[in-house]
Amino acid sequence: MQELITRAKELLADGTVSRVLGWKKGDLGWDPEPAWFEKEEDLEGFVYNPFCGANLSKYLIAAGKLEGRTLVFLKPCDTYSFNQLVKEHRVKKEKTYIIGVGCRGTLDPEKVRAAGMKGIEDAAVDGETLKVATLYGEKEMPLKDALLDRCLVCKGKTHVAYDELIGAQAGEEAGPGELAGDRFAGVERLEALPPKERFAFWQGQLSKCIRCNACRNACPACSCLKCVFDSSQFDSSQKANADTFEEQMFHIIRAYHVAGRCTDCGECSRVCPQGIPLHLLNRKFIRDINTFYGEYQAGADTESRAPLTDFTLEDVEPGIVSKRGGGR
Amino acid sequence: MYQMKKDRLTELFQAISGTKDLFLPLRKCDQTNYGLWTPEEVFDLETLKTVKSAKDCFFPQSEVLYRCKTEDGKISIDPQKLCDRPFVVFGMRACDVKAVEVLDRVFLSEPVDTFYAARREHGTIVSLACHEPEETCFCRNFGVDAAASGADVETWIIGDSLYWKPLTEKGEALTESLQAVLEAADGEASACEAEETVAREQEAIRGVIEKLPFSHLDLSRFQPENTMELFDSPLWEELYKPCLACGTCTFVCPTCQCYDIRDFDSGKNGVQRYRCWDSCMYSDFTMMAHGNLRTSQMQRFRQRFMHKLVYYPANNDGLYSCVGCGRCVSKCPASLNIVKVIKKLGGEA
């Protein structure tokens, strides 16, 4: 971590960048906060640890409007979001200086709590174990059980965009990292359910929604200047769950809007206060896109045409919907 | 003081729900929130903090105020019936109980909000002491005693027993109706023993509370007379930066009471005018036809905390509109929270 601070200070000092976007130590061991640093001395509060789950890419939209370049620390999976934002002209590469930081998985404080640990004061990774200091004594749990869901299907340790790397290696093969589980297992499980049960699953999950919009506001793909749901001219703009149909509409429409652009960064599920597995909706789209148009990873590069915004003669016909049974 | 074995809780809940609606922390889809209990539901008294507070029981996230129909140019207005069925909320923590006082000051002041008043009138609050307070708790700063809530009935779960102590008339009436399940202390010795057990538990809870990382915040600068100085502080610019402008803090907060009034056009059944929780974090909160007076997220962020720590106290005899439940601490996607604001603006950090 000291290496990151030292390098950031150098880049600030020599004028390469005007500010640094990273994480700042919180009051508790598990709550580092995304932070902007403008002076070298401020960087004393900088932190990078396994609780730095927040994907900083989206803040670069705001940073792009400021003078000068912004130094940003991105984990491998965050760089996919960065590329996608560049591709959509939301972020300019030349306004950004990326230090790719190594990552061995980020942690979910909710999972630590769910494991029965109350009063978490601090936590440290020790090999495959997470050692947790709590108000009620030292405890530990398998690291894997504390990882954010997205890390269990890690995209790999390779940064797809960076200016330099610290704690990570260039040329590491893109693709599944050592943690990679089956990314689509959750989707397949749902697909295998009878429609009634699948509906019940989503109804249960989505009825927890409190319409806080955290999923939307954290999502790097949700970069519209004015969201359709913020329009008062639209019946789905309800802030609250007037009825469950509205809730389903919100999340399903959002999934449609980010289809083909979602890099599967998992921020939506990370930030949901009600623990709704929203990423499963997005992954369903990703899986279908892979099936119909060939393997595609949004954000893998900044130039290629995305399947849903491209046309080829091999494209799947609309009739596929009824062929698969969706038209019934 | 009454007591009963913990394994008879379902019996207790059945007894309550026989004559009243019973709201309990329910485990649904991996989360715990207050909901109407029926024997099919799974209650969860282990989780210290429900995701949403018990605010919903008195001030639901969304409620219809009235229905309107326009026929032949004539408008008819059909007001929503007020709550007229007694209900019990069981398991509220002391912070959430205190939050009801904060809401009362708003909704029960003239002109009384009859929807809220009817629910308060028909609701009985049974609190549950915080056996193991957590690091995110900072209720102590707001005069909340996690070991004794002051609700209609206070309860403690200690070992394999539930201890039950009615404090108000409503609490006594509820207790009266539950005599078949609750066991009154049999003789003076056993009454004494129960009192001692609870006292020991209270002491333990208060001991933990004293040691919590956020238990000793300095609130001294948050006074109405410092309004302008706090409002003009350059620190807001620094504090708000990571804010994503979502409404998580607002919606999990037990004291946030701002609401919106909206119409739902249900077609031939007319228009439902309903109110729903709103968030001052949202850009349309102060939007008018001719413009918006809070155009930046900094202004909206500042409003939320100024309201809780300065404006509300100015109107309510110094009572803060925060009870230290810590939900914002654990739920903010950007790890912002009122503790950070208090520390920074209060001069501690």
Place this chain on the structure above:
Amino acid sequence: MCECSCGGKTKTDTLIPMVGVITDIRTETPDVKTFRVVGRGGKKLFEHMPGQCAMVSVPGVGEAMFSITSSPTNTEYQEFSIKRCGTLTDYLHGMTVGEELTVRGPYGNAFPVETALKGQNLLFIAGGIGLAPLRSVINYVLDKRENYGTVDILYGSRSMDDLVQLKEIQEVWMKTPGVNVYLTIDREQEGWDGHVGFVPSYLKELEFATDKTVLVCGPPIMIKFVLAALGEMGFEKTQVYTTLELRMKCGVGKCGRCNIGSKYVCKDGPVFRCDEIDELPPEY
């Protein structure tokens, strides 16, 4: 008093409106209409004081706060002068006499016509639709003429066609003894031989004596410059009243959106004495 279908059985919440019937619509300017509203029985909906507001709504379209422009001394109806500037006001402008809408109120405080203003010389300064709340006071004062000193009315608008209540101004106010009316429009216009120029500069030209209590309402930018001008002319802030407008939903200080610091415009306002505003954070 409850006119809804509950039949008066329950205590009606302040959020539940009454049904109002439009009995007259006057086109004041290209974008302002004045709506006369009574209850279904033909009677006045409620009693109010000058400066108070009410929530007017069309179910399914929206609800918004408007100042009541008629004087409380009018025993027959209430009037609202409404500028077309959003969804609801668009709809209202398309309505016709005999149609129904809903009204709840009155809300907020009033100009202190029975206390601080009594016996005082009064100077009214209005811009555009800002005349709406002041008209209520002016007519109240004219109807109780003996209770007040001199009355000066300075009113300006973008153009001749944008002066609201022009007929009443010319036929009633200008003809009332002891009342001086000064009109101005922003730019030269054919057919206008009156004063041309912005309200704040005309105010300075008029060199009013400072023995008056001033009531101001207009667009925020006009209020700002008028207050500055009054200061230069030697008026104390305690002599000046204004009325503010912010986004409102409930009207009773509970929904939380119209606050300026610890004050709610809907409940503690909309009328503020200018020295009171000075103590509030500048969020209005």
